[in-house]
Amino acid sequence: MTARANGIGHAVWPVLLLLVLLWTAAQAGARPDGVDMTANIDGRDVATASGQQPMRLEPGSTVQIAIALTNNTGAPLQIRQVELAGHVLGLSFFSYSTAVELTIAPGKSESLRYRLELRGLAGQATGLIGGELAVYGASGAAVAAIPMVTDVRGSLWSVYGLFGIALFVLTALAFADAAVAVARHRLSANRWQRGLRMLAPGLGIGLVFAFTASVARWWVPDTGLWLAFAGVAAAVSFLLGYASPTPEPDEDDLDDDADPDDIESADTYRFPAGGPTP
Structure with missing residues (x-):
C-alpha cells in the first residue's frame, strides 16, 4: 500500500503542472x-x-x-x-x-x-x-x-530567473528520486506505475531546456515550444520507465515476505522421544 501511494504521489505534480501549462496556453485576450x-x-x-x-x-x-x-x-x-x-x-x-x-x-x-x-x-x-x-x-x-x-538584459536572480532555478531544483530532486529507486530496485512491478514514476524527471528536463534556451538567448520558447519540449521529454521518459525490465525483489524483501510459520518450523529442531542425547 505504501509503495503504491508513493507512486501516485510522484505522479501528481507533473500531471498538475501539465494541466496548468495547458490552461495558461489556452488563455488569449480577444x-x-x-x-x-x-x-x-x-x-x-x-x-x-x-x-x-x-x-x-x-x-x-x-x-x-x-x-x-x-x-x-x-x-x-x-x-x-x-x-x-x-x-x-x-x-x-x-x-x-x-x-x-x-x-x-x-x-x-x-x-x-x-x-x-x-x-x-x-x-x-x-x-x-x-x-x-x-x-x-x-x-x-x-x-x-x-x-x-x-x-x-536583466539578472538571473530576477523573478523569471528564480522561476527557472526552481524548475531546475525540482527536476534534480525528481531525477535523484528516480535514480535511487532504480538503484535500490524500488520501482513498481507494474509497467504503468514505472512509467508514471519516470514521467516527472522527463517533464522537468523539457521545461528546464526551454528555460535555458530563453536565458541563453538561443531562441524564444513561446508557449507552444514549452509544451512541445515538456511533452516530448515526458513521453520519452514515460516510455523508458514503461519498457524498463521488471525489478527483481531483494533478498531482504523475500525475508520480510516469508511466512512466520515456515520460519518457526525451519528454525525449530525436533528432538527424538526421550530428549536430547547427552
Missing part, C-alpha cells in the same frame, strides 16, 4: 476588429522585433514610445492605458502600464508619444521573452496590441 495600430520604440518599429532581431530592453534606461491608432469603427474610441509587457506560459514577468487620455473619433487617426523608464526591470526578467505593446479602452479591455520579441 481584440476588437476595426482598430489599426502601429508603434515604435526609440524609432524602431515594434512589429519588426523577432527572435533574430529582438527589441533590446536595458534595465534603468528610458525609452521613447510612439503609437499611432486609426479608428475604423462607427463609435468614438477611448484609450486610457498603454502597457508594455512580457509573458511566458501565459504568466506576466514584466509589465509597465502608463495612463493616457485619448479619444479617437470614428474614421479618424490619432497618435501619442511618451517616455517610459524601465525601472526595476533587472529584478523582473532576463533573456529572450515574448512580449507585446497593447492599448486598453475605458472598460479595461484590450483595444489593440502588437506582439514582439524582447531581449531583456
